[in-house]
Amino acid sequence: MASWEPRYRRLVIASDVSVTLLTAVGVGGWVSVSGAALFKDLTLGFLTVAVVLVSIATNRAWHPVALGQGAEEYVRLGRGMFAAAVTLALAGLATGVVSARPWVFVVVPVNALLALLARYLLRQYLHKARRVGECLLPVMAAGGPETVSDLIRRTQQNSHIGWKVAAVCTAGGTGDPVDEIDGVSVVGRLDELADHVRRGGYRIVAITADSYWTPRRLQQLAWRLEGSGAEMVVAPTLMEVAGPRLHVTGVLGMPLLRVSAPTFTGMRRVVKGVVDRVGAVVLLLMALPVMTIAAVAIAADSRGPVFYRQRRVGKGGREFTILKFRTMVRDADRLRNELAAANEGAGVLFKMRKDPRVTRVGAVLRRYSLDELPQLLNVLSGAMSLVGPRPPLPEESAKYEPDMRRRLLVKPGLTGLWQVSGRSDLSWEEAVRLDLRYVEDWSLAMDAMILWKTFRAVLGGQGAY
Template sequence: MAQGGLVDPFSSAHRRLADEAISRPASGWEQRYRRTVMTTDTVVTAIVVAAIGEFFGARDAANWHEKWGILAFGTELLVLGSLAVSRSWAPAVLGQGAEEFRRLGRSLFTATVVLALGGIALTSRNIKLWIFVAIPAIALVTMTARYVLRLSLHKRRNEGRCLRPVLAAGSPDTVRDLISRTRKFPHLGWRVDGVCTTDGIEGDELDGVPVVGRLEDVAKYVEHDGYRVVAVTPDPHWTPERLQRLAWNLEGSDAEMVVAPVLMEVAGPRLHVDAVLGIPLLRVSMPTFTGGRRAIKAVVDRLGSAILLLLFAPLMVCVGLLVVLDSRGGAFYRQRRVGKDGREFTILKFRTMVAGADRARAELADRNEGAGLLFKMRRDPRVTRVGTVLRRYSIDELPQLFNVLTGSMSLVGPRPPLPEESAEYGPDIRRRLLVKPGLTGLWQISGRSDLPWEEAVRLDLRYVEDWSLALDTVILWKTLRAVLYGQGAY
C-alpha cells in the first residue's frame, strides 16, 4: 500500500501501468530488426563476393576452385567475423546515430588489414584485387543497405512504433527536458513511459507521463515492468554510491542504464573514461582548432567546393538569369559577415529580395519574427517570386561555395553572423568565432529559421566544442534531406 503519498511498487495502480506498458513487444521488434540486419549483411556480402569472384574467376577458370573460390569464401568469413567481433550487430547501436556506421567501417577496415597480412604471409599475388575491389564494394553495398533499413526503422518510429520504453529518474525539470527531446526526435527510438522522482507521488504526471514511484525504487520498477532504458537525469539524490548501487541492481536485466553527465554539451571524441588511482574519471580533452585533422578539413573544403561549383555551374547560370529577369537589380547579393577570429569578409548569395531591401528593414522592425539577434519574417514583402523558391531550397546559398573555395568559409561550421550581431555577443557566444563559419551546420539540419535563438547558439557552440570529421560527414549527408524538404527555410 501507499503510505504518506508514496507509491508501493506493486500497488494496484502501478500494476495497471505495467499492464499498459509496451515494453515486451519492444524486445520482440529489437530482435527482429537485429536478425534482419544480420541477414542483410550476410546476403549482400555473399552476393558481392560471389560477383567479384565470378568475374575474376572467369579469367582464370582452370584455377577457380583452387584460388578464387578459397579467397571468396575466406573473405566472406573474415568480413562477417569482423562484424561480430566489433559488435556491429549490438541492439544498442542499430539505428542509433553515427556509431552504427563507425563500427561497420571499423570492422571492414580490420578485415582489410587481416586480409592484407594474410596475403603477405601466403605470398598471394591475387590478394590486391580483393583488398582494393572486394572490400570497398562490400563497404559500399552494406552501408547502403544499412541506411535503407534505418530509413524504414525511422519511419516506423515517427509513426509511434518500434520505440524503446524509457524510465526517466531525476528531478522534474531535467525529466521534462528529456521528455521534450524524445518527443521532438522520435527517430532516435526513445519513449518515456514512466518517471521516478524524489517524492514519487502516485497519480502525478510530468508532461503527460505518469510518475510511477520514487528514485530509490527504480530497479524494482525496471524488474517488474521491463523498461528497456533507465535514463538517470541530474538530481541531488544521485550520489556516486547510489548510482553504483543502481547499476548493480540492474545487472541481469535487459535495461540499459544511461546517465546524463553535468557536462551536457561536451560529447563525442572529447570524452574519455580513465581509471586513475582506482577511481573512474571522465577526462575531457581540449577542443582542437589546429593540427592534422583541421588540415584535412581545409583540403576537403577547397576540393569539395571546387567539385560542387563545377557540378552546379549550369544551374547557377540559369538561376542568375531568372533572378535578373524577375526583378530589377543584379544576380548576386553581397553582404559583410564575421568569420573566424572576428575577421569580416564579404559573403556571396543569389539576390532574393528587391533592390534596396536593406534600407527598408528599419520599417519592418516591428514585424520581426526572428529569435534573439536575428531578423526573420515568414512573409517578407521584400522577397521576390524567384527568391521565395530559392530560399525554400537554399539555392540562394550556392554562391557561398566561392567563399569556401577562397578560404573565408567552410563547408560545415557555425552560421556566419552579421557584424551588428557579433557586436552583441557575450564571451560565451563569441566562441562561435573560433572556427570558420559554414555553408551548412547543425543549425541547418535542425530546423534552420524555426530554431529559437538559444537553441541555434547551443548547436553552434556544440559544433565548436565537439567537431570531428565524422560529424562533418553526417551533417553534409543530412543537409541534403533538410534542403529537399525545405523545412524552416523562409
C-alpha cells in the same frame, strides 16, 4: 529486450550476409580470372565471405545497442570491413597468392559501401516507424522533475533516437504535488526504482540530476539492475560536452570523465581546410549548370544585380563579403526598417515567413537553399568552411554575449548543425547552443554527418524562408 529489436537485428544480419554474398558473386566474379584458376577463385570467394562476416561479428556491428541511431553503428561496420581487408591482405602476402589483391582492393571496399548503404536504408525505415510511435525503447526516467522534464522534451523532439519515456521516479514519488511530468506518470520514489524497472520491463533506465544520487547509490542501483535486461545511462549534467572530447578514465579506482580541450589548430584543421577547398571546387563544377540557370532566372525576374553582397563576421571577428544569389528586390535593405515590427526571427535575427521583399524566383531559390551556392567561392577563398557556425552580420555579433562570441573561434560554414536541425524554425537559444556544440565538439566525422544531412534538409525545404 523490446519485441521489435530481435526482428530488426535479424534484418540487419540478413542484409549484411546478402550484400556480402552478392558482392562476392557479382564483383568477385568480374575481377577473378577463369579457367585453371577457377578453383582458386572459388576458394578466395568463400574465404572473403567468411572473413568479412566474422570480422563484422567480432567488431560487434550486430550488437543491439549499436543498431538504429548514432554513428557507432557505421563505425563498427567500417572497422569490421577494414579488419577483413587487412586480414585478407596479410593472408595473401603470407601465402604468395597474387590473385587475392582484387578481392582486397576491389571486392571488400565495394562490399563495405553497399553494406553501409543497406544499413542506412534500414535505418530510414526504422526512423520512419519511430516517427509514428513504433519501434521505440521504453524508458524509465529517474531524477529531479526539471531534469526529467528536459529529457522527456528532448526524446519527443528527437524520435529517431528511439526513446520513449514511459514512467518516472522522483525523490518524492507519488507523494509529490504532481503525479505526472509532461504527461508521463510518476510511478514511485527513487529508492524504489529497481523494483519498478523489473516489474515494468523497461529497456532503458535514464538517470538525471537530483541531490538524491550519490556514487554509492548509483553503484547499488547498477548492481540491483543486473539481470533485468535494462541498460542504465547516466546524464553528465555538469557540462554539455560530447563526442571525441569526452573520455572515461579510471584514477585510483574512481571513474572520471576526462574532457580534453577543443582543438582550433593542428593537423585535423589542416585536413579540414584541404577538404573545404577540394570540396568547394567539386561542388562548384557540379553546381555550375544550376547556378547558370539561376542567374538567368534572377535577371529575367526583377531589376537589379544577379549577386547579393553583404558584410559578415568570420573567424576571429574579421569581416568579409559574403556572396549569395539575389532573392529580394533591389532596395531590400532600405525596406527592412519598415518591416521591423513584423520580424519573426529569433534573438538578433531578422526573419519573416512571408517577406514581401522576396521575389518569385527568390522564393524558389531560398526554399532549396540555391541562393547560397555562390558561397562556395567564399569557401574557396578561405573566408568560410563547408561546415561551421552560421556567419553573423556585424550588428548581430556586436550584441553577442561572451559565450556567444565563441562561435567566432572557427570559420563560419556554408552549412552546420543549425542547417540540419530546422534552420529558421529554431529558437535563438537553440541555434546558439548548436553552434557552440559544434565549436566545442567538432570532428571530421561530425562534418561528414552534417554534409550528408544537409542534402536531406535542403531537398525537404525544412525551416527555409
